[in-house]
Amino acid sequence: MNITIHDDAAAWYENEMGLSKGGYMRFFARYGGFSTVQQGFSLGVSKEEPDHIGAKTEKNDVTYYIEEKDLWYFDGHDLIVDLHPVGKEPEFKYEKK
Numbered sequence: 001m002n003i004t005i006h007d008d009a010a011a012w013y014e015n016e017m018g019l020s021k022g023g024y025m026r027f028f029a030r031y032g033g034f035s036t037v038q039q040g041f042s043l044g045v046s047k048e049e050p051d052h053i054g055a056k057t058e059k060n061d062v063t064y065y066i067e068e069k070d071l072w073y074f075d076g077h078d079l080i081v082d083l084h085p086v087g088k089e090p091e092f093k094y095e096k097k
Contacts, residue, residue: 001074001097003027003057003064008083009090010059017047021061024049028066029073037075037094045090055079 005013013019026046033042050056054068066079077094084091 001055001066001071001076002078003055003066004078004080005057005059005064006080006082007059009081010062010064012083012088012090013045013064014060014062017045019047019062023047023062025062025064026050026067027064027070027079029070035073037077038073041073043073043079043092 013025017025019025024047026048028044028046029038029041030044031041035042050065050067052068053065054071056063056065074094077096080093080095081090082093083089
């Protein structure tokens, strides 16, 4: 599984969540909400250090990651994080390998 963070989305997280070099941003499965990959679940984000990384990428010296225990949520899809052109907030896209 791959994680892709577009530059504008990374800048949003850095500014809005106070991420700095050496920081961590976790993507995790949460109950409720809407997702195109798992009915009844959605993707959450949290600024926290990892325990058991299942997938990761780095952008601007920040590590974006998913814990091993949350990989089931992606059902074989890669995660692409972009900035919505109108809402100017991160948007999650899922691409089957």
